[in-house]
Amino acid sequence: MRHDLDEAVIDPVRVTLDPVGLLPPAVQDTPPRHRARIAKRVPRVAIVHDWLVAFAGAEKVLEQIVTCFPDADLFSVVDFMEERTWMRGKKVTTSFIQKLPQAKKRYRSYLPLMPLAIEQLDVSGYDLVISSSHAVAKGILTGPDQIHVSYVHSPIRYAWDLQHQYLQQSNLTSGVKSLLARMVLHYMRNWDIRTSNSVDHFIANSAFIARRINKVYHRDSHVIFPPVDVEAFQLCEVKEDFYLTASRMVPYKKIDLIVEAFAKMPERKLVVIGDGPDMRKIRDKATPNVEIMGYQPFSVLQDKMRRAKAFVFAAEEDFGISVVEAQACGTPVIAYGKGGALETVLDSSHARPTGLFFDEQTTDAIIDAVEGFELGAVKINPADCRANAERFSIKHFRDSLRAYVQSVAPHFTLAPPAMPPLPVADPAIAAAALQLDQDHEEADAMRVLAVDQSGVLGGAELSLLEVMKNMRGTNETVLFDDGPFRIALEAVGIKVDVLDGAALGGLSKDGGMKRSGTGMIGGVMSLVRGTLEKSRNSDVIYVNTQRAMVVGAIAGLISRRPVVWHLRDIVSQEHFGKTQLTIIKWCTKLMLERVIANSTASAVALTALTRMKEERLDVVFNGISAEPFTELESVAQHELRARFGLPQDAFLVGSFSRLARWKGQHILLEALLEAPEMHAVLVGAALFGEDAYEAQLRAYVLEQGLADRVHFLGFQHDIAGCMKAVDVVAHTSISPEPFGRVIIEGMLAKRPIVAARAGGVTDIVEDRENGILCTPGDVHALAGALGELSSDAGLRKRLVEQGYANAINRFGTERYVESVQKILSDVAGKSRLKRG
Structure with missing residues (x-):
């Protein structure tokens, strides 16, 4: 049995190209009982996961496993997931722990019962069982005529090499509770080893975990790296003068070491994103050059990753998704040279390096690495970072997993990864389905120019951001002011042009002006010219706020592009002056193709003001992501x-x-x-x-x-x-x-x-x-x-x-975005027909 893994084993790309010729010995020696099955039939597949409580790293892997085997049934010890769209409508079969007291909040307390619980899940009616395991899922009971493939994120870490760290963090180093905890962990280790014998084929999420599997279970494994959504991150070659680290603030992540190191380098700026039990300790160690941002939404994290000079990573991780995400942005990585980072970061020993390593988890080692990076010890090209990250894409994961499973079960014909279309017998339903496909094609080809007056992230801007980042087609934005909104849009890949809207800064909702009417008109026309230039390549102008509506309406009139106004105000005397209401009234009547109101109250007020026809006005409630x-x-x-x-x-x-x-x-x-x-x-x-x-x-x-x-x-x-x-x-x-x-x-x-x-x-x-x-x-x-x-x-x-x-x-955001997109697509389609 080999303790090292050759290149053929750990390279999922090569496995995809030639899955049978590059398999590890365990696969080449497939037992005769598996080859004796009826040739080439579609297997019944069960997917088993430890527990479903949050959409974290293991669940992102599970999502892609479900995509690869869309007809599979799903099993888990407990299921308390609230966001379920990624499950593709699957019902989850759970264990008796699901109904135990406080299981939702304290499911980990039932760890001693989980070996029993996983063994009670009945998968005997399935031909192929795929477990996604970092705890107990691999212990599912299977028979001699079933194939069990286990994707292992890690053997139970707190029962094996991290036991002593776990006991310290849990204040269980002495006393009766400590004795009980040690006995439970001893039992878990014995059970973990015994159940490894029921797994036919192991897949490890990195060569690091493959070595751990070999050490613990004395089994070889095939490496397929976890999927990283590299397409969600855009390459940025212009970097700013700050370093970034981002992680859950727990002890083994060593964020405190990174903060301590930068506290000793006051000339270097560090940005820290994340939250967790160690937050207070880390805040106490921060100096003025260290910005602790706490938890941040994805858009902010992505923006910081794109602009950072380098990403600093001090944990010993099994894989380390954030390291790959940083490289997807073209950002170099300064990482602790142990664990999964050695497989995801290329140092100076490679022709096209993407980062450098430090050898110890100490502040001095981090300082030396950062100073070496500043002095140019390793020349790193952002494009090389991006190219390296693409080795870990979702597509590579799917292709590699299906190829491997097909190779260990050649007598099966695997169902295609995409969901099969539903049978349609009714002509009316078929016509509706055809229309839906056409709508999607039109949306994909649609070119939208969104216009907003603000650079701040108010409610209207957050709602527009949700549309722009999720809507199909080619989308661009014009803003009349710079600020966080521009950053948030660019962070999700939207092209933004900022015009000088200072002339409108003195115009209030009640119609009052802080500068002369001539200056105001000149400022408006300047904005019209800028918007007009951007609108010529668009199918529809989508204006988000009242001032932007006026500018967009004039630009649309000149460029002969339809204008859709997303109304987010109640246009009444309580909110607007007489002059403003008059402008809104006549712009709506003469220059707008459609209006989307964000509430019934907004729609009623606009109808009272303009008497516009019902078919030109739609009410679409804002969608907000959970x-x-x-x-x-x-x-x-x-x-x-x-x-x-x-x-x-x-x-x-x-x-x-x-x-x-x-x-x-x-x-x-x-x-x-x-x-x-x-x-x-x-x-x-x-x-x-x-x-x-x-x-x-x-x-x-x-x-x-x-x-x-x-x-x-x-x-x-x-x-x-x-x-x-x-x-x-x-x-x-x-x-x-x-x-x-x-x-x-x-x-x-x-x-x-x-x-x-x-x-x-x-x-x-x-x-x-x-x-x-x-x-x-x-x-x-x-x-x-x-x-x-x-x-x-x-x-x-x-x-x-x-x-x-x-x-x-x-x-929900999905309904909201689809509704807005449908309206814009309809308007754009009619406009293209008119222009002929």
């Missing part, structure tokens, strides 16, 4: 409160919006006077010249002696984390809200909602069903609702459950 919220499910509330410097024991009421009078933060502060046991958390900043209102809020807090009960957090990127840190989300607008995005976010955060009964809010909240509605501006009603929630845990629980279901079922 991913930032589900990613925090495992983070305790006390950790989130510590992250934002909030009190641990107080009942916190959160307000999430920019600081503006019509948003009504002062109503919440007044309600605090009637609810002395509560605290208010104000998340948001005065974005559009509303600094005086913020000053009034702060003065009121001091005058009323509320300084220890009101927490101003300012603008925050991590809205999901802030929402999960509070107990209730309060929406206090005193004027009708066009939609109410924060209400949906609060529901996704699983927090009870108290909201003002007006505008688009009534499309979202059913009083006493999924939230509580109050009269706008009614301080006493708000205080009463908050008091009721603080004292009634049952009410909070019911509102949270109904609210979450409402948010997921009615305001």
